[in-house]
Amino acid sequence: MCASPLSFLRAGPPPPKVAFLSDALFFIRTVPVAAGAAPAEAAAQIELALESVAPFPLAQLYYGWFWTPGAEQALVYAAYRRRFTTEQTAAWAEAELVLPAFAAVVGASVAPATTMVLTAPDGLTALYWEKSSAPARVLWRALPADSDLEQRAVIRDQLLRDTGESQRVIDLVAPMVAETASSEGEVLFRAGEFESHFNRTSAAALDVRDKAELASRRTAHKRDLLLWRVVFGCVAALLLLVVGELALIGGKKWNDTRLAKVRAQKPTVDKIMAADLLAHRIEELATKRMLPFEMISVLLEDDRLPPEIQFTRVMTTTQTSLYTITVEAKSTNVGQIGVYEAKLRNLPMIQKVDPRIGQTVGNTATFTLIVTFKPDTIKPAESIAP
Amino acid sequence: MIRTLRAYFLSRLLREKLLLIGLLAIGMLWWLSAFGSRAGQFWRTQRGTTATMEEQQLWLKNQPAIETRVQQSTSQFDAGKTLDRIKLVEALNQAAFEAGLRDNYGSNSAKSDTSDQVTLHSVDFLIRQADYSMLQRFYLNVQKRAPYIGIESFALQPNQADPNKVTLSLRASAVETIR
Numbered sequence: 001m002c003a004s005p006l007s008f009l010r011a012g013p014p015p016p017k018v019a020f021l022s023d024a025l026f027f028i029r030t031v032p033v034a035a036g037a038a039p040a041e042a043a044a045q046i047e048l049a050l051e052s053v054a055p056f057p058l059a060q061l062y063y064g065w066f067w068t069p070g071a072e073q074a075l076v077y078a079a080y081r082r083r084f085t086t087e088q089t090a091a092w093a094e095a096e097l098v099l100p101a102f103a104a105v106v107g108a109s110v111a112p113a114t115t116m117v118l119t120a121p122d123g124l125t126a127l128y129w130e131k132s133s134a135p136a137r138v139l140w141r142a143l144p145a146d147s148d149l150e151q152r153a154v155i156r157d158q159l160l161r162d163t164g165e166s167q168r169v170i171d172l173v174a175p176m177v178a179e180t181a182s183s184e185g186e187v188l189f190r191a192g193e194f195e196s197h198f199n200r201t202s203a204a205a206l207d208v209r210d211k212a213e214l215a216s217r218r219t220a221h222k223r224d225l226l227l228w229r230v231v232f233g234c235v236a237a238l239l240l241l242v243v244g245e246l247a248l249i250g251g252k253k254w255n256d257t258r259l260a261k262v263r264a265q266k267p268t269v270d271k272i273m274a275a276d277l278l279a280h281r282i283e284e285l286a287t288k289r290m291l292p293f294e295m296i297s298v299l300l301e302d303d304r305l306p307p308e309i310q311f312t313r314v315m316t317t318t319q320t321s322l323y324t325i326t327v328e329a330k331s332t333n334v335g336q337i338g339v340y341e342a343k344l345r346n347l348p349m350i351q352k353v354d355p356r357i358g359q360t361v362g363n364t365a366t367f368t369l370i371v372t373f374k375p376d377t378i379k380p381a382e383s384i385a386p
Numbered sequence: 387m388i389r390t391l392r393a394y395f396l397s398r399l400l401r402e403k404l405l406l407i408g409l410l411a412i413g414m415l416w417w418l419s420a421f422g423s424r425a426g427q428f429w430r431t432q433r434g435t436t437a438t439m440e441e442q443q444l445w446l447k448n449q450p451a452i453e454t455r456v457q458q459s460t461s462q463f464d465a466g467k468t469l470d471r472i473k474l475v476e477a478l479n480q481a482a483f484e485a486g487l488r489d490n491y492g493s494n495s496a497k498s499d500t501s502d503q504v505t506l507h508s509v510d511f512l513i514r515q516a517d518y519s520m521l522q523r524f525y526l527n528v529q530k531r532a533p534y535i536g537i538e539s540f541a542l543q544p545n546q547a548d549p550n551k552v553t554l555s556l557r558a559s560a561v562e563t564i565r
Contacts, residue, residue: 227407234410244425258432268446279452282504282506310544317539
């Protein structure tokens with residue numbers, strides 16, 4: 001039966017892949033670093049110091065170092081590149097860190113004057129901490145392939161004597177193993193209860209691989225982190241969209257409830273609106289009267305209508321205004337339209353005359369006059385002059 | 387879980403990373419576009435509903451005032467003199483007859499608007515090919531019945547062939563109080 005496809009999520013992130021190299025291949029020194037040096041300055045000083053003590057140029061070495069900011073010395077280690085086969089170095093491509101086995105313990109918090117003894121199949125490595133910041137000496141002794149416990153104890157004692165006066169000796173029989181650290185920027189090695197912590201910068205300096213290659217790996221890592229952030233952003237946006245969809249579903253249900261209320265109220269509201277319109281019309285009917293013939297009389301009386309102009313249609317409706325009359329007319333003399341308009345405009349009861357010329361053929365034109373009277377200036381007539 | 391996913395993602399090949407980002411980005415943009423369209427539509431709908439509800443609330447709030455207004459405006463009429471639709475047509479016919487018009491007029495019923503207390507009847511009245519003076523008399527006869535008969539629209543059109551003959555169409559309305 002297959003495991004759940006998400007079982008790897010429950011397992012947590014995998015530990016970093018670390019390639020441990022034999023301590024036997026490295027020569028190890030402590031080199032001075034100027035007090036107060038910045039990490040970049042310290043790196044330059046360490047490389048310069050290594051170049052002066054190493055039997056080969058740096059380009060022919062795999063090297064790394066351990067230095068803590070503020071410390072006045074660094075532990076450097078280097079190995080001649082030709083001591084590693086092509087197959088070995090090819091396998092490093094998969095590793096996040098490549099370092100000698102002893103380097104995994106140098107990040108531990110150790111009391112001053114402590115010696116730590118690491119046991120490997122091919123030899124013993126002793127690290128001596130004079131102060132607590134970093135080991136002051138690292139020594140390695142080979143173990144014969146067929147050595148028994150007694151022989152090993154003798155070699156160990158000799159190694160401890162060579163290392164110096166120690167107040168405390170820690171024996172690490174089990175090898176250090178890389179584990180998942182609690183925070184992102186940390187690298188953790190553990191052997192039983194013993195832990196060694198490094199931050200990302202220190203861990204990068206421990207790596208012995210070609211520094212240019214490591215720089216390109218760091219660039220690729222930065223690019224991958226950027227891509228991860230893009231993925232994370234996309235996933236976050238998708239989650240937000242899910243939340244948005246849920247909100248939209250809820251919002252639609254809420255709006256449907258409101259629409260049902262609107263539909264339920266509509267007959268009542270329509271009735272009220274009709275009543276309002278009715279009240280308006282009845283009020284108008286009771287208090288105001290449309291006086292179309294009286295308005296026509298004003299347009300015609302005192303011979304103010306030129307004989308060239310003939311009305312073709314006269315209209316008025318309460319929907320526009322009680323006091324507005326629309327006259328469609330034609331004139332055989334276009335000039336007379338303006339004359340007539342001026343006469344009307346000068347009448348005291350007229351508020352506005354709006355002429356709109358339609359089609360003209362020669363001197364004949366059809367036009368519309370929209371005449372608006374001032375309210376209450378026209379009185380109902382008892383009789384109207386023909 | 388995020389650290390695990392992150393480690394899993396970082397351990398993939400670059401082309402797999404780019405493929406995943408491409409698929410996620412396309413899916414996200416597609417969804418975002420569709421969601422934006424639907425969200426916009428929902429926003430407009432709900433704003434429309436809000437506006438309609440506010441308008442309805444305003445009308446409902448004003449209902450007592452409008453009913454009072456209808457009552458007050460109706461009270462200006464003597465209930466005994468108000469006209470129903472038939473009486474309105476009769477009154478218009480009588481005004482036409484008294485003006486000397488014969489057989490060249492007619493009417494059509496327009497819609498009536500009703501509330502609980504009052505009905506407003508409207509009638510379209512048409513007089514064809516009449517003398518202008520007769521139309522004036524008809525008009526004065528109608529106006530004598532004001533405010534029980536009112537004119538809502540009025541159109542006068544002279545005959546093109548004979549300018550002395552004129553066609554009048556008007557919409558007259560009358561209030562009928564419900565006793």
